[in-house]
């Protein structure tokens with residue numbers, strides 16, 4: 001993951017440059033707002049004094065670096081991110097992140113050029129289009145206005161909120177309330193620090209920054225459709241009960257089992273089915289026995305990240321989430337980093353997701369298309385372009401996938417990520433045989449969990465490349481999701 005936004009070392013700056021940059025940095029609206037509301041924030045009790053100070057320190061450092069970067073790039077010709085990072089002694093990942101942030105603030109302009117490259121593929125000469133991005137400092141005129149960020153209500157009111165719940169967790173004054181149906185900002189409590197906007201996966205894109213940072217790691221492979229990865233496997237659990245309860249190969253539950261059993265984490269955040277079976281509920285699981293209740297897929301949506309406020313007491317946790325949740329966590333670590341609700345998240349297991357549903361829409365679909373009560377169902381699954389339900393009686397009924405998609409949440413059209421590209425390890429059914437899961441190992445940590453589960457014989461696996469059409473199918477479906485993606489355009493006034 002992009003977890004390693006490193007500390008800045010300002011030793012190479014002259015005292016004058018450092019003073020200038022720091023002086024400008026402390027005028028950043030977010031830093032000022034949070035600093036001025038310090039007493040209220042501490043009284044609210046969500047951030048401890050130490051956490052707030054660490055967080056403010058990291059913001060001031062990042063903003064000092066940004067002001068210095070701006071000063072140095074002023075008047076220079078447009079340059080690519082690769083060229084820019086060479087000019088600074090800051091950690092490259094920090095500089096990449098800071099350039100993207102400055103673009104969002106309006107200080108830096110992004111220029112896009114489409115370059116056509118000729119390549120020989122399968123003995124044929126093909127033309128490949130490549131986007132080249134260059135950055136230059138805008139000329140600041142009297143009319144220049146920094147893009148101040150907004151509150152999460154703008155995202156919600158514009159219909160873009162994916163209800164991940166992270167804004168509720170990080171809001172220092174607890175002004176945001178989010179459910180699987182609505183988001184509300186209490187204007188009386190809100191201090192307009194716009195942290196919620198900074199971390200929101202739907203507010204502005206950080207993909208370029210993320211991909212450029214990943215590119216620094218030459219051990220990773222890259223696919224246009226599924227992002228950066230280390231390796232691909234198909235796997236299934238060796239535990240009979242997990243296999244029975246699991247959605248595909250029971251790989252996710254087995255990986256979580258390995259983490260808890262071997263005390264690599266103290267708790268796991270996952271989703272379990274509540275009393276009324278298909279109403280998903282976010283749960284914190286501390287022991288392996290309770291993991292069985294979380295196995296299986298519920299296509300209904302739940303804002304799981306709002307539970308993070310309750311996980312601070314754990315030293316290390318793992319979290320299972322859909323691509324939008326994993327994206328929110330990754331963005332939260334980039335803008336701004338050192339959030340106290342992030343520090344203990346050690347492993348992120350992402351699920352493939354074409355789309356999700358509200359619980360009400362899922363109930364409606366089952367009634368309208370199958371004339372059944374949702375409580376008669378024991379399993380829902382998607383296979384071979386069909387949505388399949390299994391009834392308690394054992395009977396299986398199906399419908400074409402495209403009819404099923406009519407009931408999906410509209411907001412899923414604003415997501416281009418099928419395979420949870422920002423996770424440590426991503427898991428889905430596409431690409432594997434029935435009863436097996438496809439695994440995309442993306443990071444060292446992902447590799448560590450996978451190797452551990454293999455070595456302790458919790459899962460068995462094969463390289464996906466030995467399985468006919470495995471990667472081809474995943475890339476094909478991922479491409480469909482990307483082609484349907486509608487980019488978000490926010491009207492910030």
Ligand SMILES: Cc1cc2nc3c(=O)[nH]c(=O)nc-3n(C[C@H](O)[C@H](O)[C@H](O)COP(=O)(O)OP(=O)(O)OC[C@H]3O[C@@H](n4cnc5c(N)ncnc54)[C@H](O)[C@@H]3O)c2cc1C
Pocket residue numbers: 245246247248249250251252253254270271272280294295296297298299300301302320321322351352353354355356357382427428429430437438
């Ligand atoms: C809304 C949704 C859409 C999906 N769409 C696709 C798809 O298009 N293509 C594809 O290949 N795979 C999709 N998946 C993933 C797939 O259904 C399986 O979860 C995945 O293959 C892992 O299977 P498993 O047997 O290894 O997991 P299991 O061992 O059964 O574990 C499943 C894990 O998923 C978690 N979970 C269940 N429901 C939710 C939920 N609503 N939100 C967050 N976490 C949840 C559980 O807590 C559990 O930890 C989707 C999953 C969801 C939740």
